[in-house]
Amino acid sequence: MKVKINGQELEAREGETILELCLRHDIPIPHLCYHPAFGGQGACRMCLVELKEPGRVNNRLVASCTYPIHSSVEVTTESERVHRLRRNIVMLLARRASQNPWMKELVEQYGAPSLPPVQTEPADCILCGLCNHACEKMGKTAIWSMFRGIEKRIATPYDEAADECMGCAACAQICPTQAIKVEEDAATRTIWNKKFELVACRRCGKNFATREQIEYMRESSGYEVDELCDHCRKLTLAQNVRHYSR
Numbered sequence: 096m097k098v099k100i101n102g103q104e105l106e107a108r109e110g111e112t113i114l115e116l117c118l119r120h121d122i123p124i125p126h127l128c129y130h131p132a133f134g135g136q137g138a139c140r141m142c143l144v145e146l147k148e149p150g151r152v153n154n155r156l157v158a159s160c161t162y163p164i165h166s167s168v169e170v171t172t173e174s175e176r177v178h179r180l181r182r183n184i185v186m187l188l189a190r191r192a193s194q195n196p197w198m199k200e201l202v203e204q205y206g207a208p209s210l211p212p213v214q215t216e217p218a219d220c221i222l223c224g225l226c227n228h229a230c231e232k233m234g235k236t237a238i239w240s241m242f243r244g245i246e247k248r249i250a251t252p253y254d255e256a257a258d259e260c261m262g263c264a265a266c267a268q269i270c271p272t273q274a275i276k277v278e279e280d281a282a283t284r285t286i287w288n289k290k291f292e293l294v295a296c297r298r299c300g301k302n303f304a305t306r307e308q309i310e311y312m313r314e315s316s317g318y319e320v321d322e323l324c325d326h327c328r329k330l331t332l333a334q335n336v337r338h339y340s341r
């Protein structure tokens with residue numbers, strides 16, 4: 096399907112969203128709650144673009160991360176209208192994470208006026224939802240979006256150590272504002288009010304997973320799990336292939 100992005104004609108793939116098409120062609124669109132691993136959520140609205148559809152007189156604004164291209168639309172990724180809306184979004188998000196370096200950059204980039212900060216839990220959380228998706232992707236539901244309106248926040252049930260949490264820290268790794276705190280010492284990791292034993296790679300000796308993660312992999316695969324980090328697992332595989340192909 097042919098579409099026009101900022102006047103340039105591009106070929107969209109089947110089912111592709113405007114954001115995906117633009118990213119594939121290095122056309123920048125700011126996005127906070129989209130991740131290639133999960134697709135778009137339409138939550139943050141930073142990816143808004145102007146859209147002209149066949150048969151419609153007025154342009155409308157759509158979240159490019161959730162708009163699948165199904166007709167020959169024309170898209171404008173940067174305009175005064177789009178910029179103004181993004182600036183307002185940044186202004187509101189910055190209330191929740193005013194001291195966060197990444198958010199400060201966005202404030203500067205969009206010239207967003209500052210509003211009095213609001214206290215969030217965890218501090219700096221902008222409710223993008225990526226952590227929930229990461230947890231689900233790992234096959235777990237340890238954290239949830241709780242309450243509504245200004246009370247809304249991400250937490251474990253009753254803010255207690257959740258049985259479901261295996262301490263993988265995928266939620267913390269994906270968080271754009273590093274709002275989810277992870278504490279580690281030589282032998283343990285603490286996250287979401289729960290402490291986990293860390294397991295060292297049997298080859299290089301570096302900690303690479305929690306004991307609960309290994310157990311989860313063992314249970315869900317039905318196989319024994321060799322306690323190797325990613326790097327050493329690949330090395331071992333490559334050595335085995337060389338050995339058996341001699």
Ligand code: FES
Nearest residue numbers: 137139140142160
């Ligand atoms: Fe599209 Fe957040 S990236 S709404």
